[in-house]
Amino acid sequence: MASAGAEAEKPGECNDLVQLRNPNIATMKEDVLYHFGLSTSTHDFPAMFGDVKFVCVGGSPSRMKAFIKYVAGELGLDHPGADYPNICMGTDRYTMFKVGPVLSVSHGMGIPSIAIMLHELIKLLYHARCSGVTAIRIGTSGGIGLEPGSVVITRQAVDACFKPEFEQMVLRKRVVRNTDLDERLVRELMQCSADLGEFPTVVGNTMCTLDFYEGQARLDGALCSYTEKDKQEYLQAAYAAGIRNIEMEASVFASMCNACGLRAAVVCVTLLNRLEGDQISSPHDVLAEYQQRPQRLVGHFIKQHLAAARGPRAPARSGPCGCE
CATH class of the missing domain: 3.40.50.1580 (Nucleoside phosphorylase domain)
Structure with missing residues (x-):
């Protein structure tokens, strides 16, 4: 199936931009990532997420918040009293945290829950024009x-x-x-x-x-x-x-x-x-x-x-x- 948008190429081309396997997305004026509480019409995805190189996902919201705080300390980006707000504050389905080039996202339990999250996460990375991304569960x-x-x-x-x-x-x-x-x-x-x-x-x-x-x-x-x-x-x-x-x-x-x-x-x-x-x-x-x-x-x-x-x-x- 064709990728969405001319910029979505094969791995190794165009700096390994994230691809979509859905040509319909390129024709949409707005893409609402409902379960994240985010939308391409209300959020500047390239500004918010364009520098992301590592996406780490796990089932528990508290575990993924603990992970982003741990990574912040490892990368020297933490400081006393630092808080890492949930980017998906508009929903209680998933949580998302970011520090530097690292995104930490919860996905709940089981295939249906993580699949929904991944559809919206991959679209987020695509709209943000992220390249060379490594994803780790x-x-x-x-x-x-x-x-x-x-x-x-x-x-x-x-x-x-x-x-x-x-x-x-x-x-x-x-x-x-x-x-x-x-x-x-x-x-x-x-x-x-x-x-x-x-x-x-x-x-x-x-x-x-x-x-x-x-x-x-x-x-x-x-x-x-x-x-x-x-x-x-x-x-x-x-x-x-x-x-x-x-x-x-x-x-x-x-x-x-x-x-x-x-x-x-x-x-x-x-x-x-x-x-x-x-x-x-x-x-x-x-x-x-x-x-x-x-x-x-x-x-x-x-x-x-x-x-x-x-x-x-x-x-x-x-x-x-x-x-x-």
């Missing part, structure tokens, strides 16, 4: 064969049948999109984790499900039609297929970012080993520290990339009068 997950607190960098997002694809019904037709993620980005993030040396990190496939209970083979939901033996056979088969964690957003995140020219990655911490149980029972302070691990890894990645982009500072030159 940071979140929590259930591990398979990993100790709780392990961080998984996703190699491939797969569905509940272990297939690397995202399926959606569009006008009664089955549309299947691939869930490729950027291999180079995976390697860069793994190197950043090695640099930090603070917590175990692995690269593996991530299974994205439509449900937290039956869809993830839990035995503790309101409905259950299988046995512990059935569950163990399924999870062991998942492990054999290279799956190391389970969550509920990776497949649509990977497919939409891939389709629109965004370099993307998924970085999630495991809160439990699903081979050993279904319920998350670690103390709150332990879980809170676990949830900070993807933030620390991605924050380090952003800091390293921005430092590399700036390069070594050239010595200041003096003017004719000897002043700089």
Whole structure:
């Protein structure tokens, strides 16, 4: 399908401008991003977001606000008493925070919620004429064969049948999109984790499900039609297929970012080993520290990339009068 607007080219062209796969957008006089409370007629998107290079998304509004404050400190942009207002104040669906070239957005839980957010987020980046954007989902997950607190960098997002694809019904037709993620980005993030040396990190496939209970083979939901033996056979088969964690957003995140020219990655911490149980029972302070691990890894990645982009500072030159 054709991209919207003449400026939306293939990745690698026009400084990797964000693309849309919808020719209708170019004909619209106004684009209302309803669930963000933003509109192209009331907000200057290039002025507000044109410098964005990193977009980090996660389920929880409070977690994404904590992340933007953490990144601000890492980048030296924080100061005592600093506040980071929610850009989406006109709605209670999602929250959005920005500091420097970093945008932090909440997406709720599950494929429908993150998909709605991504449609509007990608349009926002497109209208802002952002280029060279890296998108990273940071979140929590259930591990398979990993100790709780392990961080998984996703190699491939797969569905509940272990297939690397995202399926959606569009006008009664089955549309299947691939869930490729950027291999180079995976390697860069793994190197950043090695640099930090603070917590175990692995690269593996991530299974994205439509449900937290039956869809993830839990035995503790309101409905259950299988046995512990059935569950163990399924999870062991998942492990054999290279799956190391389970969550509920990776497949649509990977497919939409891939389709629109965004370099993307998924970085999630495991809160439990699903081979050993279904319920998350670690103390709150332990879980809170676990949830900070993807933030620390991605924050380090952003800091390293921005430092590399700036390069070594050239010595200041003096003017004719000897002043700089």
